[in-house]
Amino acid sequence: MRVELQHISKSFGRVWANQDLSLTFEGGQIYAILGENGAGKSTLMKILSGFQSADSGQIVVDGQAVSFEAPTDAIEHGIGMLYQDPLDFPPFTVLENFIAGRPGGFFPDRQAARGILLDLAQRFGFDLDPDAYVDSLTIGERQQLEIMRLLSLNVRVLILDEPTTGISAEQKAQLFDVLKSLAHDDGLTVILVSHKLEDVIELCSSAFVLRQGRLVGQQQIPCDISTLVAMMFGKIVARQERPMSDLGDCVLHAERISLETRRLVVEDVSLDVRAGEVIGLAGLDGSGQNELVRVCCGLLRPDRGAVHIGGREMTGQPYHRFVKHGVAFLPAGRLEEGLIGGMTLTEHFALTLPSRAPWVNWIRARRTAGERIERFNVKGRPGSPIQTLSGGNQQRFALSLLPSNLRLLLLEHPTRGLDVESAMYIWEQLLRRREEGTAIIFISAELDEIVAYSDRILVFFGGRVTLVDDRADMTADRLGELIGGRM
Amino acid sequence: MDALASTLRGIVRAAAPIVIAAQGELITERAGVINLSLDGSIMLAAMTAHVVARTTGSLVQAVLAAMAVGAAVAFVVVFSSIALRLNQVAVGFVLTILCADLAIFLGKPHFNQPGREIPTVPIPILEDIPILGPALFRHNILIYFSLILVVVLTLYLYRTRWGLTLRSIGEQPAAAFVRGTPVNPLRYVYTLVGGSLVGLAGATYSLSVKLGWKEDLAGEGWIALAIVIFGLWMPWRVMLGAYLIVGLRSIAINLQDSNTIDLPAQIINMLPWFLMIVTLLIATSGVLHRLERFTPERFRPTVHRFLRAAPPRAMGTTFEKH
Ligand SMILES: Nc1ncnc2c1ncn2[C@@H]1O[C@H](COP(=O)(O)OP(=O)(O)OP(=O)(O)O)[C@@H](O)[C@H]1O
Ligand SMILES: [Mg+2]
Numbered sequence: 144m145r146v147e148l149q150h151i152s153k154s155f156g157r158v159w160a161n162q163d164l165s166l167t168f169e170g171g172q173i174y175a176i177l178g179e180n181g182a183g184k185s186t187l188m189k190i191l192s193g194f195q196s197a198d199s200g201q202i203v204v205d206g207q208a209v210s211f212e213a214p215t216d217a218i219e220h221g222i223g224m225l226y227q228d229p230l231d232f233p234p235f236t237v238l239e240n241f242i243a244g245r246p247g248g249f250f251p252d253r254q255a256a257r258g259i260l261l262d263l264a265q266r267f268g269f270d271l272d273p274d275a276y277v278d279s280l281t282i283g284e285r286q287q288l289e290i291m292r293l294l295s296l297n298v299r300v301l302i303l304d305e306p307t308t309g310i311s312a313e314q315k316a317q318l319f320d321v322l323k324s325l326a327h328d329d330g331l332t333v334i335l336v337s338h339k340l341e342d343v344i345e346l347c348s349s350a351f352v353l354r355q356g357r358l359v360g361q362q363q364i365p366c367d368i369s370t371l372v373a374m375m376f377g378k379i380v381a382r383q384e385r386p387m388s389d390l391g392d393c394v395l396h397a398e399r400i401s402l403e404t405r406r407l408v409v410e411d412v413s414l415d416v417r418a419g420e421v422i423g424l425a426g427l428d429g430s431g432q433n434e435l436v437r438v439c440c441g442l443l444r445p446d447r448g449a450v451h452i453g454g455r456e457m458t459g460q461p462y463h464r465f466v467k468h469g470v471a472f473l474p475a476g477r478l479e480e481g482l483i484g485g486m487t488l489t490e491h492f493a494l495t496l497p498s499r500a501p502w503v504n505w506i507r508a509r510r511t512a513g514e515r516i517e518r519f520n521v522k523g524r525p526g527s528p529i530q531t532l533s534g535g536n537q538q539r540f541a542l543s544l545l546p547s548n549l550r551l552l553l554l555e556h557p558t559r560g561l562d563v564e565s566a567m568y569i570w571e572q573l574l575r576r577r578e579e580g581t582a583i584i585f586i587s588a589e590l591d592e593i594v595a596y597s598d599r600i601l602v603f604f605g606g607r608v609t610l611v612d613d614r615a616d617m618t619a620d621r622l623g624e625l626i627g628g629r630m
Numbered sequence: 631m632d633a634l635a636s637t638l639r640g641i642v643r644a645a646a647p648i649v650i651a652a653q654g655e656l657i658t659e660r661a662g663v664i665n666l667s668l669d670g671s672i673m674l675a676a677m678t679a680h681v682v683a684r685t686t687g688s689l690v691q692a693v694l695a696a697m698a699v700g701a702a703v704a705f706v707v708v709f710s711s712i713a714l715r716l717n718q719v720a721v722g723f724v725l726t727i728l729c730a731d732l733a734i735f736l737g738k739p740h741f742n743q744p745g746r747e748i749p750t751v752p753i754p755i756l757e758d759i760p761i762l763g764p765a766l767f768r769h770n771i772l773i774y775f776s777l778i779l780v781v782v783l784t785l786y787l788y789r790t791r792w793g794l795t796l797r798s799i800g801e802q803p804a805a806a807f808v809r810g811t812p813v814n815p816l817r818y819v820y821t822l823v824g825g826s827l828v829g830l831a832g833a834t835y836s837l838s839v840k841l842g843w844k845e846d847l848a849g850e851g852w853i854a855l856a857i858v859i860f861g862l863w864m865p866w867r868v869m870l871g872a873y874l875i876v877g878l879r880s881i882a883i884n885l886q887d888s889n890t891i892d893l894p895a896q897i898i899n900m901l902p903w904f905l906m907i908v909t910l911l912i913a914t915s916g917v918l919h920r921l922e923r924f925t926p927e928r929f930r931p932t933v934h935r936f937l938r939a940a941p942p943r944a945m946g947t948t949f950e951k952h
Contacts, residue, residue: 194807194808194951195951196951213807213810213951214807214808214809214810215808215809215810218810226808230802230804230805230808231802231805232797232798232801232802232805233801233802233943234801234940234943235794235797235798235801239794242791242794243794243795243798243805243806243809244806244808244809244810244811247791248791249790249791249792250789250790250791251790251791251794
């Protein structure tokens, strides 16, 4: 099946998300859509899948111009999409999710649907219980379910918007095998939106690169990563060497922290961090690293153990006391925990800037917002509501809200879902703080990131930790073994 | 024996309007819309049914008129939310007050007139079952309807494709849209269905449970709204909640009448609400999850479904395509 996008344009207010884009996809191939945060990748794919409509331009399927009013129209033409934020029903069972949207009678034939689901699962080697509730699945499993649902609707073009963020390495390998088999054995067209250039080189045969809503070009793969980077950013970004700085006083002293949550027992974790040090926390999602970070800023109370900040015992004190003592926390769920959906950038500053006055100093808030937007290179206006920014820009903005002169900065997945340049930029900002004597503790699923920036590494496995402080052990391979529980 | 049967019968009967109204609100909220106007719209519908029954002499017309009133109020809620982008809670509050005042004003000439009653139709054979027979099968058609409604609605929600769609638009409208569901048209449909059930609840008061038109219906709508939450949006539990509240209320009245205890009426009337809060506290604390952990693997999904306490996630929000 051959799909052409012709002269697609789409704007949101004054922002051109897509500008005169023309792309062609052939059957049996795996394509990549590349571009920095906010380049317009998701928007273009939502137009192709009928979720949004273009302002102008048309979609041509096998030589026939089509128009999609709704995603089901696209599915009827064989085009299905896995969205960046999972669009499923967490409180329903796997089977109910699978049935929703399938054609059929008033009383759905559960037995038949179960059969189709299990057959597909078996073919791909997915292990999914049809009666499990979706809110008990991992992101990777929810993705598998959605892919099977789309395939069962006879989709010939499968679009995946950043499918590898937030899933385990094993699930990623499995996903890639499935995609390869679908393209090469069944002749499907696969379109992959991703930031991870290594993944793109491994999987895809051709890449389209977008920049600020326009098509920069198409690149055949194999090619060098640097070629793609050059197309995405117009310049080669080199990984920066970071100067060693002298370590200062002890900032955080966590002693034998133990706690029990619904899913996990964290036992006897101790950690000393000195000013200017960067500590990376590695491990599969939910192995205890999030709990430790939350204990260190007062969001969780440990069952046993003590937390000292700058020599002062702070165990069990509330978050705002930690904030007073120079601790800041940037959670992974940007819109759930970090930022306030519905509020504008300026309003965020009005909330964050320290002030004793009972009224809001809008002039100062607006000025600060303007300054920081410029300094942190956020693509957005002071008056834009936060949720209209693309993911990468939300993260930059969250970083720009942090006060200066921090003692300890805790971050969960600081660069998740960010393109290479944005990630470098964020680290540039973080390392600058390090020079000022801020200690940094960060969680990441990217081993390369952990290896590149950490002075010491804590590897979590099932609530237990291994400290890695020997440079020789700080390789992605060695860490991978520890993460998997091998000593 | 007889006393038990007649107590149960009284509860099933007295709780019927609350059951019907709460199931209507459950349908509405499952579709993602909050119709907060229940307290007023029940009064307005009850008054309408009473007046129509007296003037036309037709009980069928009276019931239909009451349902139309409920649906009309619900239409204002859903239209102002979807088409005018107004806040559902705000509109609901305004309608509550408006409808209650309107009912009192329009109903004044018909105040304290004798009401017309829907005849009781015992079901042969079934009514002779001990205890359950008189409790469940010696009622009028509206009371039977309250029982059937719960069964039908449960099957509809959990066994049919349309029921799955109904749950999906209140949970994640974007995901429903992607699966080909016309989200907003269905929200209109289900809000109107829910509203007409609320109207029917009003008719059940004035034509059966509290014959005639009096102003003492104020408060019943809030009870129905609270019971939807208490029942965690599940038809069976909502019905049990209604029976519990009405049962406790009648016990309180009996205790008062027989002077066995010497407490002010208000305190005794507060008892059901106190119990409701305690139950909710237990339901939302971690205790139940621990319980789940100790159940055998095989029954865990069932237990999980019964214990889970989550409102429809998209309730009170609007959905639009870009
Ligand atoms: N619903 C919306 N309302 C307003 N602006 C929007 C909306 N959706 C996207 N935009 C804007 O359109 C531009 C492109 O966004 P898009 O989500 O397509 O980027 P992206 O390439 O997928 O970025 P990311 O890698 O961060 O996911 C951004 O500037 C974004 O702010
Ligand atoms: Mg995107």
